[in-house]
Amino acid sequence: MGEPGLVSVLAMPQRHRCTEAGDRSVMPKTLEGQITMEKTPSYFVTNEAPKRIHSMAKDTKLIVVVRNPVTRAISDYTQTLSKKPDIPTFEVLAFKNRTLGLIDASWSAIRIGIYALHLENWLQYFPLSQILFVSGERLIIDPAGEMAKVQDFLGLKRLVTEKHFYFNKTKGFPCLKKPEDGSPPRCLGKSKGRTHPKIDPDVIHRLRKFYKPFNVMFYQMTGQDFQWEQEGSDK
Numbered sequence: 001m002g003e004p005g006l007v008s009v010l011a012m013p014q015r016h017r018c019t020e021a022g023d024r025s026v027m028p029k030t031l032e033g034q035i036t037m038e039k040t041p042s043y044f045v046t047n048e049a050p051k052r053i054h055s056m057a058k059d060t061k062l063i064v065v066v067r068n069p070v071t072r073a074i075s076d077y078t079q080t081l082s083k084k085p086d087i088p089t090f091e092v093l094a095f096k097n098r099t100l101g102l103i104d105a106s107w108s109a110i111r112i113g114i115y116a117l118h119l120e121n122w123l124q125y126f127p128l129s130q131i132l133f134v135s136g137e138r139l140i141i142d143p144a145g146e147m148a149k150v151q152d153f154l155g156l157k158r159l160v161t162e163k164h165f166y167f168n169k170t171k172g173f174p175c176l177k178k179p180e181d182g183s184p185p186r187c188l189g190k191s192k193g194r195t196h197p198k199i200d201p202d203v204i205h206r207l208r209k210f211y212k213p214f215n216v217m218f219y220q221m222t223g224q225d226f227q228w229e230q231e232g233s234d235k
């Protein structure tokens, strides 16, 4: 299962076969000039993953899509709720002690959003130049712009551009079209872009406070300001 709002991609250099966190044998063969990509969101938060991937191919490029960790936590909860409707409310799960305002950082929906912590593990093995951080928010507002960065990072020609996206009002998100071959446009499936439950504003406020220092640390580590502290960024 994916971790909502967080996507990591391993982009292998040409002719390398890729991995299940570092196991080439399970991946398909790649022809010269091709890049093998594998998307496993949970790698980013798996302690052993950096070491294993590094020992397999230290020139692996890593792509991580990050979004406001408060929205990410709610998105994660929404995904779990869709499979297990009887779980406690988000508000209950988010706290160790609600009266004291003590956030339960061991709850995976919350822990995953402490990006600075996870990134620290990766930086033990990979230089920052080998990691691309894609803004989940910008990916929705300007998918072609974010895809341009991805293609540049991978050393690819910018083949995916503005003309491959359109905003689908029903879906409420950008969707893909392929003007070249006339195939029908395609949106992501029902499990992407679900309506989130309404969360108590006090809980949101508490979570924002909880994440702020970790977010600031993450901006410093990456040299990118994702602007998650701005009003409305977690709406």
Ligand SMILES: Nc1ncnc2c1ncn2[C@@H]1O[C@H](COP(=O)(O)OS(=O)(=O)O)[C@@H](OP(=O)(O)O)[C@H]1O
Binding pocket: 001, 002, 003, 004, 005, 006, 007, 041, 074, 075, 076, 078, 136, 139, 140, 173, 174, 175, 188, 191, 192, 193, 194
């Ligand atoms: N174009 C487009 N269409 C639909 N959804 C989009 C799109 N771009 C980004 N998003 C956001 O992606 C979120 C779901 O991706 P995930 O991170 O859950 O994917 S994964 O399962 O971890 O691979 C999903 O989160 P939720 O809104 O919470 O469902 C979306 O907000």
